[in-house]
Amino acid sequence: MKRRVVITGAGFVSPAGVTCQEIFAFLSVGKSAVRRRPELSKVFGVQSDLCAPVEDFDEKDFPRQWRRSMSRISLMAAAATQSALARAGWDEKLTQSSRTGLSFGSTMGGTSAIEKAFRALFETQAFEGFLSTTFLQIMSHTAAANLATAFGIQGRMLASCTACASSLQSIGFAYENIKYGLSDAFICGGAEELHGVMVGVFDTMKATSMQFLNCFSSTPRPFDTTRDGLVVGEGAGTLLLEERESALRRGAPILAEVLGFSTGSDGGHMTNPSREAMARVMQEALLDAQLSPHQVDYVNAHATATPVGDVAESHAIYQIFGGETPVSSLKGSLGHLMGASGVIELGACLGMLENEMAMHTQNLRETDPACAALDYVKSEPRPMKLNTVLKNSFGFGGVNASIIIRKAIS
Amino acid sequence: MKCLLNADGATSGSVPLEPEMIQSIHTIFVELFEIKPERLTPQAKLFEELGLDSLDAIDLVVSFERVFKIKPPHSEVRDIRTLSDVYSLVQRYYGLENVAAS
Numbered sequence: 283m284k285r286r287v288v289i290t291g292a293g294f295v296s297p298a299g300v301t302c303q304e305i306f307a308f309l310s311v312g313k314s315a316v317r318r319r320p321e322l323s324k325v326f327g328v329q330s331d332l333c334a335p336v337e338d339f340d341e342k343d344f345p346r347q348w349r350r351s352m353s354r355i356s357l358m359a360a361a362a363t364q365s366a367l368a369r370a371g372w373d374e375k376l377t378q379s380s381r382t383g384l385s386f387g388s389t390m391g392g393t394s395a396i397e398k399a400f401r402a403l404f405e406t407q408a409f410e411g412f413l414s415t416t417f418l419q420i421m422s423h424t425a426a427a428n429l430a431t432a433f434g435i436q437g438r439m440l441a442s443c444t445a446c447a448s449s450l451q452s453i454g455f456a457y458e459n460i461k462y463g464l465s466d467a468f469i470c471g472g473a474e475e476l477h478g479v480m481v482g483v484f485d486t487m488k489a490t491s492m493q494f495l496n497c498f499s500s501t502p503r504p505f506d507t508t509r510d511g512l513v514v515g516e517g518a519g520t521l522l523l524e525e526r527e528s529a530l531r532r533g534a535p536i537l538a539e540v541l542g543f544s545t546g547s548d549g550g551h552m553t554n555p556s557r558e559a560m561a562r563v564m565q566e567a568l569l570d571a572q573l574s575p576h577q578v579d580y581v582n583a584h585a586t587a588t589p590v591g592d593v594a595e596s597h598a599i600y601q602i603f604g605g606e607t608p609v610s611s612l613k614g615s616l617g618h619l620m621g622a623s624g625v626i627e628l629g630a631c632l633g634m635l636e637n638e639m640a641m642h643t644q645n646l647r648e649t650d651p652a653c654a655a656l657d658y659v660k661s662e663p664r665p666m667k668l669n670t671v672l673k674n675s676f677g678f679g680g681v682n683a684s685i686i687i688r689k690a691i692s
Numbered sequence: 693m694k695c696l697l698n699a700d701g702a703t704s705g706s707v708p709l710e711p712e713m714i715q716s717i718h719t720i721f722v723e724l725f726e727i728k729p730e731r732l733t734p735q736a737k738l739f740e741e742l743g744l745d746s747l748d749a750i751d752l753v754v755s756f757e758r759v760f761k762i763k764p765p766h767s768e769v770r771d772i773r774t775l776s777d778v779y780s781l782v783q784r785y786y787g788l789e790n791v792a793a794s
Binding site: 346347350351381410411415678 | 725726743745748749750751753757758
């Protein structure tokens with residue numbers, strides 16, 4: 283049994299806004315989420331103090347029984363989920379069914395809680411004062427577990443912890459569960475909280491942008507010849523996926539249809555991406571969607587602005603689509619929101635479908651000749667017929683994911 | 693901080709805790725469980741009225757360890773129902789710890 287799956291709700295906590303429309307508007311006028319945080323280099327000794335933070339999020343908005351086991355990552359996830367369910371007109375009774383699942387991912391658990399807990403533990407060499415709720419904030423599936431508890435989820439719980447592919451995988455797994463009849467609805471997405479450790483990890487690997495500290499809105503620069511790395515950010519995003527017929531019966535707003543998904547592994551290197559593996563996953567997503575490459579109107583790339591990753595992805599896209607399909611990356615404006623990047627960028631794609639406009643890659647001026655000869659959308663958003671979008675997300679460990687969505691057709 | 697003891701050195705539920713110890717217990721409830729101070733009466737029921745649950749009870753004991761250096765067994769913690777029961781538990785074990793220490 284194969285069933286059609288639609289997106290009926292979307293909510294976000296991000297540096298660019300809390301709705302698809304807000305994020306689209308942020309991107310379309312060329313705003314930058316990148317900020318300097320000198321405390322990053324002071325406290326953690328990292329060389330790049332750039333980041334893309336969420337600046338106006340009130341963590342006190344939830345009851346204590348939620349917050350006691352929630353680090354910032356889960357609080358942002360809860361806010362995004364509340365928003366997504368409200369926009370979907372979702373009845374709480376529908377959540378409390380074994381047919382409604384939850385699929386939510388992140389790179390790490392609550393990093394601020396990890397720091398606090400382990401700093402005390404190693405300084406005192408004792409568990410004295412280590413609250414039981416502390417572990418619930420730091421465990422790797424903390425966001426999924428907290429959402430399930432807070433929203434009364436009774437169906438399947440999936441928690442992908444696949445770094446930067448986490449949230450796109452979460453959405454893909456949710457789609458597959460509904461498509462194959464294992465569930466009727468899924469709350470899905472991902473989150474990440476900003477912490478110096480995350481910046482430091484990429485700094486150590488020489489993957490953070492460092493040449494633009496004094497003109498920080500000029501970086502990251504995906505596909506650009508002067509790109510020099512990514513900027514770590516934070517956020518959360520939640521989509522509500524439903525089986526199409528039941529969504530139509532309840533009169534739900536249909537934002538888009540999920541047509542295809544695939545995920546796979548490089549099986550080669552932890553951090554050096556494989557263009558063949560990337561291409562394979564895109565090809566499999568097309569097969570799942572029963573589409574040929576020319577039926578995809580636009581590709582939203584993962585492209586983080588690292589020298590190696592952008593080249594590999596561009597050639598993988600070229601291998602499947604050739605050079606005619608418009609391509610862009612949103613990380614020039616948003617930074618890299620890690621475990622939340624896939625879902626927030628997919629949210630931006632929903633905005634693009636609604637506005638019939640492909641977003642440009644912010645800060646892309648001169649395309650790196652080492653990148654494949656694609657149709658890069660640069661300088662400004664491009665009005666165009668936009669029905670079908672393929673979105674990529676890739677993560678450490680050689681994990682790749684591609685999803686295809688289509689504008690809702692009544 | 694010194695607990696009031698009976699003449700034979702044992703603690704008793706009939707002997708009141710020093711005000712500063714009560715204040716320390718109340719501080720735990722205010723800071724950890726975010727309960728307004730005016731709701732912290734001896735008769736207040738922890739679970740029905742103050743909204744605590746089993747997870748909170750565990751963290752209450754962790755806080756006793758941190759603040760009073762006492763480790764009451766969970767078998768006894770399970771029996772507490774009111775704030776007055778909390779006073780008695782702290783009084784009893786704080787007294788025992790101090791007698792042992794002296």
